[in-house]
Amino acid sequence: MPRITSVEAVDVRFPTSLTQDGSDAMNKDGDHSAAYVVLHTDADGLAGHGFTFTIGRGTDLCVAAALQRAEPLIGRDVGELCDDLGAVYRELQSDTQLRWLGPDKGVVHLALAAVMNAVWDLAARRAGVPLWRLLSEMSPEQLVDAADLRYLTDALPREQAITLLASRESGRRQRIAELEVSGYPCYTTSAGWLGYSDAKLRRLCEEAVAAGYNYVKLKVGASLDDDIRRCRIAREVLGPDVHLMIDANQVWDVPEAIEWVKALAAFDPLWIEEPTSPDDVLGHAAIRKAVAPIGVATGEHGMNRVLFKQMFQAGAIDYCQLDAARLGSVNEILAVYLLAAWFDVPVCPHAGGVGLCELVQHLAIFDYVAVSGSLDGRVTEYVDHLHEHFVEPCVVRNGAYVLPGAPGYSAEMYRQSLETYRFPDGSYWTARAAGAST
């Protein structure tokens, strides 16, 4: 009976600010980073890997918080933990002293995500299946037991969640077979970072079309003139049929968002993403009403399930972009998927950063197989970036994620990558500091 013997947490930072990969109107100089957690066990070769995604400074805070969050796991029986993943989540989440620092938001919640991501990875590895399959083989009752429905029962009582999942049970096998052929559709954001030149934007749009993408996303929001010019270039290259999405990364107040998006309406964007504060449910509802038929999307900074519940209740968004490393892992993500299906809002998970693509492919596949049972309006983000650090990187073919086959949550990074990019004492950062000081 294997036990968890120790918890390792690593502050790993990649120097993406040097190339402006990932640059947008709010985040001009992010170093894509992770607070990376390993749950070591005494079973040969068995460990759980997870992380939360960060962009540089403060990753150390998430690492310190993750060690506190994970402390109750040390010495615990792996089988008992994996047999009741709702119980372990509730145990870690209910530390009332840490809860005060949220609740369910900010550093302590990101840390919970990192730790529980590692627990779910461990559970899938122990079962010898990829996470999407572990979830797809759970019964409706098991899924609802694992989900965090606290504060959601006014919108979705437990019994209705079970009924919803049960209604989708019969087609699971067929939908898996479909995805094994076609993959799960994705779009690319790699073309449209704000720091890229017009020539690079044009070339990357051309490459996206050539690679079979039906969706391309551009960053906007720093300068309206620039946005008009960049959207024109993109629309020229994409033609009328490839979908163009735009993403403002929270830079606008509500009235400005409405005005700016209307000025870009001629380029027929499918959605405006993060038009304002991620906390502003009523603001998103107002923007949605004003810019229709352009859709409103948000969620990568959606702090918890209570926010998403309200987004759905208020009819505030057309697309739910939950984040696999910001919500409290699969337990809270399950709740948001259930709510989204109940309110009939498509979930198009946020990805990119470090390793988010690796995680969200599992979630999107599971959603199609067992929750929404639909691909309508659903397309998952993909950014071709930093995958080389992962032992089982996601694979995209013809604008679709290929179903991952290896056991786990695809979260494991190469030891060499951790050692090179560990902050501040990995070899990359020590060399850079030495270079800076000469």
Add this chain to the structure above:
Amino acid sequence: MPRITSVEAVDVRFPTSLTQDGSDAMNKDGDHSAAYVVLHTDADGLAGHGFTFTIGRGTDLCVAAALQRAEPLIGRDVGELCDDLGAVYRELQSDTQLRWLGPDKGVVHLALAAVMNAVWDLAARRAGVPLWRLLSEMSPEQLVDAADLRYLTDALPREQAITLLASRESGRRQRIAELEVSGYPCYTTSAGWLGYSDAKLRRLCEEAVAAGYNYVKLKVGASLDDDIRRCRIAREVLGPDVHLMIDANQVWDVPEAIEWVKALAAFDPLWIEEPTSPDDVLGHAAIRKAVAPIGVATGEHGMNRVLFKQMFQAGAIDYCQLDAARLGSVNEILAVYLLAAWFDVPVCPHAGGVGLCELVQHLAIFDYVAVSGSLDGRVTEYVDHLHEHFVEPCVVRNGAYVLPGAPGYSAEMYRQSLETYRFPDGSYWTARAAGAST
């Protein structure tokens, strides 16, 4: 020209869990704590003191975050900082890498509160006046420049905020004179902690009436039978005229909150506080509609101004209980007071914990003098607890805060208290650890 020479941050924890002071349905074992910040200067005797309030584990995270937040202040000219308190707030707040870990919520935001509370304390000390007077002598334009109105302009454009403040300018002096006589009204929570026996509850209610309080608050939410018995005791002692408030500290889902509060309606509570998740704007609106005329109050876990904006827009609360150490200091608190006045919702700040009473007295006084100009429905929390650690503790007489006269934000703790209760190496904690290990 004095400069900031260094930043000190202390993890200070008081062992309140031993006596159940502060116990409620959600937080049964809090050790009231603070991430305490001192901005040292090279001017003789001039320093800024501030903190955020925590309840034990994780205070170290806030301390580490505060040091990162405050780093840009080191070496800076005190006069320049104090002459544009909006600029320094925006500079610290706009660190995009730390922003990713919120934005504007959780540990990084609590840390911003701690640091900016110290900056405001420094500014008031430098001016030689208590903080409430510093604010009360600022012009409408200066106040609005200091306020964080980002993401709020759909509800309250800058010009309207200035107009609102200007309309209250003429009576400032008279209202100060009034408060110098009567103080600012407060209520006590000291009677009603959940862990107290019935006999202690009865005695403390009797003492509260004898001390002149017109408002008494009880914790509820763990057991309905207990709540009915405790409310009956309280109402018996208080009689029909003293207001009784009840506080559930977020333990209920929305349907349960409605049912439970209705079961306590016979005891005529003035408000139900924190009936559900602090993030649930629409949930509070639903509860308010269902339990009227009992009022709904929340805010001590209100993470930022965007949440409060929506609480007001949705008509979700009757009382706004902002927290002086959770919001981003005076800059963000100003914005919430302005919104509250605009929407005509009384602000009754959360206090208690460590030092929150010391802070909120300044805010409440300033609100009456310069923002709302009203005392209607306004009563500030007071808990008789841990004041002995403060150099200038708040003073309550006849159920009202006496106007503080010393320069600053009343935030300074005795050095001896810091040294005794610093975690884990202060003398109290080392002695306790030694005792535990024998």
